[in-house]
Amino acid sequence: MGKTKLVDLLDRLEETIETARKVPLVNRVLADRYEILELLDQIRIALPDDVKQAEAVLAEKDRILAEATAEAERLRASAKDHLASLVSQNEVVRAAEAEASRILEEAKAQASEVRRGADEYAAGTLLKMEESLQKTLKVVRRGVEELKKKG
Numbered sequence: 001m002g003k004t005k006l007v008d009l010l011d012r013l014e015e016t017i018e019t020a021r022k023v024p025l026v027n028r029v030l031a032d033r034y035e036i037l038e039l040l041d042q043i044r045i046a047l048p049d050d051v052k053q054a055e056a057v058l059a060e061k062d063r064i065l066a067e068a069t070a071e072a073e074r075l076r077a078s079a080k081d082h083l084a085s086l087v088s089q090n091e092v093v094r095a096a097e098a099e100a101s102r103i104l105e106e107a108k109a110q111a112s113e114v115r116r117g118a119d120e121y122a123a124g125t126l127l128k129m130e131e132s133l134q135k136t137l138k139v140v141r142r143g144v145e146e147l148k149k150k151g
Contacts, residue, residue: 006046013039 016039020031 006043009039009043009046013043 016031016035020029022029
């Protein structure tokens, strides 16, 4: 028995009450007790099917809500994990950039130190060569002087 049967029975009960004789001066009616009880029995018989259908609809609604809630939770967790991954990647990038900057500064300092050491070495070597050349030049000048005296 479907919803239509139940609604029809309720409509018939209402019509029975509406068409019953009214008792003057009070808000009462005289109705056929047997007819009303018969309609109520038919409503009780029709009611369980409708209640079962309503319960099935409610159970389906609850199932759909549970699935939607679970899916929403899964999506929220996935988004949270993705955000954590992005933050982690961003932190790794920042740490790598900081490390690269530190290494670059260290390399520049080492290059400057090597350059300064090379310049000092070159200056020292050139000074020694200059001294050696001056000594050699003195020897050459003495030799030229000697040759001029002999000649």
